Amino acid sequence: NVPVITLNNGVSIPALGLGTWQSKPEDVVNAVEYAIKEAGYRHIDGAWMYGNEKEVGEGIRRSGVPRSEIFITSKLWCTRHHEVEKALDESLASFGTDYLDRKVRAIGVSNFSQKKLEEILPTATIVPAVNQLELHLYNPQADLIDYLRSKQITPQAYSPLGSTNSPLLTDESVTNLAQKYKLQAADILLGYLLKKGIVVLPKSVTPSRISSNITGAVAAVGSLTEEDVAQLDKVAPGGKQKRFIRPPWGVDLGFSDWNA
Numbered sequence: 001n002v003p004v005i006t007l008n009n010g011v012s013i014p015a016l017g018l019g020t021w022q023s024k025p026e027d028v029v030n031a032v033e034y035a036i037k038e039a040g041y042r043h044i045d046g047a048w049m050y051g052n053e054k055e056v057g058e059g060i061r062r063s064g065v066p067r068s069e070i071f072i073t074s075k076l077w078c079t080r081h082h083e084v085e086k087a088l089d090e091s092l093a094s095f096g097t098d099y100l101d102r103k104v105r106a107i108g109v110s111n112f113s114q115k116k117l118e119e120i121l122p123t124a125t126i127v128p129a130v131n132q133l134e135l136h137l138y139n140p141q142a143d144l145i146d147y148l149r150s151k152q153i154t155p156q157a158y159s160p161l162g163s164t165n166s167p168l169l170t171d172e173s174v175t176n177l178a179q180k181y182k183l184q185a186a187d188i189l190l191g192y193l194l195k196k197g198i199v200v201l202p203k204s205v206t207p208s209r210i211s212s213n214i215t216g217a218v219a220a221v222g223s224l225t226e227e228d229v230a231q232l233d234k235v236a237p238g239g240k241q242k243r244f245i246r247p248p249w250g251v252d253l254g255f256s257d258w259n260a
């Protein structure tokens, strides 16, 4: 079973969800339906900016699983801070639901550095429940994770596999463990983050991967030892620290310090 994490406001979140960024609208209906109906996913991560919320909503409906059993995330994009309600209503209409699990039931942030959190926390009436970040073997952001823990903010990992054509899948430290435990490299990468209490959001539109990512990640949580996790923690500081996502968001707004 997928671990469940309790957020700082008491809301439960399944620790593994399906990522939908870069999933083509024509692929994502089936991917979401399959993930929920066949593979047992109960958490779908979306955003208005991904341009496929309508199709994600269609997949959720076709799964036949009640809305109340599924954790759905959307994101208010940084270009729309002046029209929160309108943007939210659009996402709700696209998903075909009347509430979200991150926005109404729980509010979080994404791509927030410690510096940005320190700016908002003194005046925030709601401490964000999550901070969604690029997190994986080569970009562990250990100091930021420690800071989030100290503020009861749950870290969520996007691109936990290192995105497309990922070198993480062939990293020796990962393939050795995969061989040892008779699992796949992706399972080790996901299990590693889950063991650290991080919510993982692997993206796939391929049914076999959608299935193996959930079963394999759960198996890896059972197999990986604290020593394995400590060994994997050492990989990135060993010179491989690397982001894969160079996002366009906010650049035209002058947020040149998105990486800070």
Ligand code: A2P
Binding pocket: 019, 158, 159, 160, 161, 162, 163, 164, 165, 169, 186, 187, 201, 202, 203, 204, 205, 206, 209, 210, 212, 213
């Ligand atoms: P696809 O969607 O064609 O199955 P991330 O979640 O880190 O952004 O990674 C997503 C990328 O990794 C996509 O290109 C996805 O391809 C691919 N992917 C997803 N699951 C696996 C897996 N188990 N093994 C290898 N590649 C995978």
